[in-house]
Amino acid sequence: MPEMDVALKGTMQIDGAIGAALVDHTSGMALGTAGGSRDLDLTVAAAGNTDVVRAKLRAMEVLNLTEKLEDILITLDTQYHLIRPVSSRSGRGLFLYLVLNKDRANLAMARHQLRAIEQGLDV
Template sequence: MSNVETALKDAASIDGAIGAALVDYTSGMALGTIGGGKELDLNVAAAGNTDVVRAKVRAMEMLNINEEIEDILITLGSQYHLIRLLKSRTSQGLFLYLALSKDRANLAMARHQLKKIEADLEV
């Protein structure tokens, strides 16, 4: 089992990572961040992506889709933004956010690694 700091370090070590955050989507607050900087304000990204998660959860409810969201992908011209909703009993209401450089990242591998980080994370 890993803690928040270890999980974020593991996420930041994914090829092409620009920054990562663990976010509480009930409040929109980042519980921890790594990377980002001038290129990406992770606290602003945490708040903004909270709106994305809330909207998708509402849409799923309105559509009566009774499946769990694994992840949400936002593709930009030069970046991928990957949001992974955490499902363990101790991490309800949280998501891992990972920003990746498109030209340096392998999206399938990043998704796989985030899933592993989620499995090891204890909040």
């Protein structure tokens, strides 16, 4: 999937990027990854964050929220974890997952760049 590879390479160009994945939130499987480290297993993180996405979607359903979920931010001591559902028809059920070094990242710019990557993604 060249589009996926280009998108993942693009996420790694975001200042502070440590790792990224394109994830199927139905199965929890990472379709592709980029970056990562000895301390960050992206396939394990992808599966774990699938539960986060599912929980948020269930909560929105129970609350009858009809708005589109733009992204989910998890803030740790040294990292930001951004989860952005893919909104295109072909990407339905997928999300982009990006881990950033908190000291090197500009969160607003990272969100803006991740949105542009997601909108250009055709899976």
